[in-house]
Amino acid sequence: MNIFQVIILAVIEGITEFLPVSSTGHMVVASALMGIGTDEFVKLFEVVIQLGAILAVVALYFKRFVRSVDFYIKLVIAVIPAVIAGLLLKKYIDILLESPLVVAIALVVGGVILLFVDDWFNRPVIKDEKNINHMTAFKIGVFQCLAMVPGVSRSAASIVGGMSQKLSRTAAAEFSFFLAVPTMFGATVKDLWDFKKKGLFDTPHFHQDIKFLIIGSVVAFIVAMIAIKSFITFLEKRGFKLFGLYRIVAGIIIIIIYFAGSALH
Incomplete structure (x- = not known):
């Protein structure tokens, strides 16, 4: 990896981590197009810069993170399914992470779902995290496990899971x-x-x-701060259809490039 590739991947991570378009999927494809290998350091880099982006949430929603102990109980309950699935399926997940074709198919399937999700779940009753009970948190955590397939999107899976449990788009x-x-x-x-x-x-x-980990994390953090604010504003006004269309188009393009015998193989 070089510094240019580090910054490109970090920007992609910062933008896509919180959008329902799959940050991992975009990084898999971007890495393949830039000719970046899949050695241990590259895999670590992609995970560490995700943490950089995630820290943007703590910075933007700091007051929520100090509001109550029950907030943390809900998060622990919701993360349990992913911990179990991750421990049991890690070997298979690592294999899938190297396949742009899997990413493309998941993008298309997820895109179709996002075209209709606003219509399926249009009567929310929960509009704030404090009204989410423990069972609902667990169910959302189960949905999040779907994101272990690259291209599904952790954000999309958990948001759709939340909306299926009667959360508003913003709350989800x-x-x-x-x-x-x-x-x-x-x-x-x-x-x-x-x-x-x-x-x-x-x-x-x-x-x-190691300097690449630091630079990538800082870039992902800054970009994610901007992306989170923009996403919430857009979501409240427009919903998910545009993201669904984007996923479908992106997935089809990747499939075409893949079968054309490009560097995505």
């Missing part, structure tokens, strides 16, 4: 943001631990490239 999006914090923090810690067990922290390659 915000709870999705909050849920991202423990989910991605846990994923980052686990990847760092795996990295350490392999002894890769002690290699000259790592010490040379």
Whole structure:
């Protein structure tokens, strides 16, 4: 990786982490198009900069994070399904992460769902996180597990899950943001631990490239701050249809490029 590639991936992460378009899917495709390999450091980089973007949520919604203990209980309950699924399916998830074709198919399928989700769940009764009960939090966490397939989008899965439980679009999006914090923090810690067990922290390659982790995280954090504010404003006015169309078009383009025998293979 070089500094240009680091910044491009960090900007993509910052923009897409909170949009229902799959940040992981976009990074998989962008990495393939830029000819970036899939070595251990690249995999770690993609997870660490996600944490940088997630910290933007804490900065923007700091008051929510100090409002009550029950807030954290809900997040713990909601993240349990992802922890279990991640431990059981990690080997298969890693394989899927290397497939742009899987990303493309998931983008299209998810896009079709987003075209209709506003009409399916148009009578919300929960408009604030404090009114979400523990069972509802758990159900949203189950939906989030769908995002382990690259291209599904953690944001899309948890938002649709929230709306299916009668959350408003804004409440579902915000709870999705909050849920991202423990989910991605846990994923980052686990990847760092795996990295350490392999002894890769002690290699000259790592010490040379650690600056990329720092730069990528800072860029992702700043871009995510802007993206979150813009997304909520757009969502309140327009809903999800435009995101659905984007996903479908992006997925079809990736499929065409893939079968044309490009670098996406």
